[in-house]
Amino acid sequence: xxxxxQTPKFQVLKTGQSMTLQCAQDMNHEYMSWYRQDPGMxxxxxxxxxxxxxxxxxxxxxxxxxxxxxxxxxxxxLLSAAPSQTSVYFCASSYSKAGELFFGEGSRLTxx
Amino acid sequence: xxxxxxxxxxxxxxxxxVNITCSHNNIATNDYxxxxxxxxxxxxxxxIQGYKTKVTNEVASLFIPADRKSSTLSLPRVSLSDTxxxxxxxxxGNSGYALNFGKGTSLLVTP
Numbered sequence: 001x002x003x004x005x006q007t008p009k010f011q012v013l014k015t016g017q018s019m020t021l022q023c024a025q026d027m028n029h030e031y032m033s034w035y036r037q038d039p040g041m042x043x044x045x046x047x048x049x050x051x052x053x054x055x056x057x058x059x060x061x062x063x064x065x066x067x068x069x070x071x072x073x074x075x076x077x078l079l080s081a082a083p084s085q086t087s088v089y090f091c092a093s094s095y096s097k098a099g100e101l102f103f104g105e106g107s108r109l110t111x112x
Numbered sequence: 113x114x115x116x117x118x119x120x121x122x123x124x125x126x127x128x129x130v131n132i133t134c135s136h137n138n139i140a141t142n143d144y145x146x147x148x149x150x151x152x153x154x155x156x157x158x159x160i161q162g163y164k165t166k167v168t169n170e171v172a173s174l175f176i177p178a179d180r181k182s183s184t185l186s187l188p189r190v191s192l193s194d195t196x197x198x199x200x201x202x203x204x205g206n207s208g209y210a211l212n213f214g215k216g217t218s219l220l221v222t223p
Contacts, residue, residue, distance in 0.1 A: 033209075041215065044213070059212065092155070097209045098143075098146075098203070098204025099204070100146075101148070101158065102158075103157070105154070105155060106153070106155055
């Protein structure tokens with residue numbers, strides 16, 4: 001099993017560009033989420049999903065869009081990148097609402 | 113998002129027991145308490161989870177008092193490799209799935 005796979009691992013964007021961070025899991029987990037991590041800030045929840053077709057906002061959703069068309073995939077879209085979105089992004093999945101979170105290796109995004 | 117409060121940092125010597133306490137005054141009914149460990153440039157990794165009283169596994173113990181408004185992660189005989197950030201999370205019950213990691217506790221273990 002690959003677990004949770006994030007692509008790309010590194011990305012540099014210019015202000016105003018759009019892009020999608022991919023997240024895929026092969027554990028048949030219903031629950032998936034996206035976090036961003038900035039220095040000294042811990043992890044902050046962006047969006048999450050409790051199943052295919054169901055998404056909801058977390059703590060810092062502005063500037064990001066998600067969809068969940070399949071159980072396996074949970075892409076995160078940056079609509080118009082801003083320097084404030086420079087961060088490390090982590091995708092996570094779990095089998096149940098209270099279950100162990102499995103994280104991807106992270107995607108480091110720099111917006112110039 | 114259920115809010116938690118932890119010390120920002122802690123220091124310890126190798127071989128000592130480390131106890132990290134987390135405050136979660138607004139824990140909801142049926143919420144679980146879960147601790148994660150994170151090394152630099154890696155995603156967090158599950159350590160232990162509990163609902164009440166005491167839970168122990170091969171790497172840590174988790175103590176939860178009856179009122180469940182706090183919890184303590186206990187790491188026995190830490191080593192240099194335990195230097196990491198530790199996060200306390202509350203959720204999965206009536207608080208729902210939106211899990212708040214907070215800023216965590218940065219533990220430094222020295223010889």
